[in-house]
Amino acid sequence: MLDKQAKTKLLRKIPHALYICGVKNGEEVNGFTASWVNQASFEPPLVTNCVKKDSSSHAAIQASGVFALSFLELGQKELAQKFFQPQRRVGNKFEDVEFYLGETGCPIIKDSLGYIEFKVVGSVEHGDHTVFVGEAIAAGVHRDGEILDLASTGWTYGG
Numbered sequence: 001m002l003d004k005q006a007k008t009k010l011l012r013k014i015p016h017a018l019y020i021c022g023v024k025n026g027e028e029v030n031g032f033t034a035s036w037v038n039q040a041s042f043e044p045p046l047v048t049n050c051v052k053k054d055s056s057s058h059a060a061i062q063a064s065g066v067f068a069l070s071f072l073e074l075g076q077k078e079l080a081q082k083f084f085q086p087q088r089r090v091g092n093k094f095e096d097v098e099f100y101l102g103e104t105g106c107p108i109i110k111d112s113l114g115y116i117e118f119k120v121v122g123s124v125e126h127g128d129h130t131v132f133v134g135e136a137i138a139a140g141v142h143r144d145g146e147i148l149d150l151a152s153t154g155w156t157y158g159g
């Protein structure tokens with residue numbers, strides 16, 4: 001029997017960092033606050049990135065087959081807050097945020113610790129999020145610093 005309260009309590013203990021996942025759909029760029037990101041292989045270097053099926057970013061990743069993770073620094077909660085709002089409601093989230101396009105054409109946040117770009121090499125579509133498996137194909141460090149962790153924000157995503 002699944003004790004839902006126990007499941008939620010324990011799943012919320014899994015530590016997560018916060019990233020801006022930059023995506024592109026044709027000429028258009030978008031991004032969303034991501035937390036369900038994990039390493040999945042040394043060689044080739046893989047991560048899993050779980051993306052909500054009804055988000056604009058999901059459609060973009062499916063269409064382009066690429067995404068870029070910008071690593072946020074502790075204290076950049078406002079940036080994370082901006083990017084968890086849906087594009088469908090707020091429009092262009094990059095309007096007042098400095099960014100550049102990476103090798104994949106996905107947007108990378110200038111004021112971040114660094115970035116890794118990925119090409120999608122697999123996916124699992126079973127629940128309300130798709131598990132995209134991404135292979136790292138480009139990366140760069142902007143500066144040293146401590147990563148923005150979900151626990152420090154007081155927010156929850158999951159459970």
Ligand SMILES: Cc1cc2nc3c(=O)[nH]c(=O)nc-3n(C[C@H](O)[C@H](O)[C@H](O)COP(=O)(O)O)c2cc1C
Nearest residue numbers: 032033035036051052055056057084085086087157
């Ligand atoms: C703390 C936090 C963590 C989040 N983590 C994820 C995540 O890992 N995957 C995901 O698909 N959405 C995540 N979201 C939700 C997206 O940021 C949100 O659905 C966003 O509006 C999607 O943007 P889009 O519709 O413009 O693509 C998170 C939201 C918050 C507040």
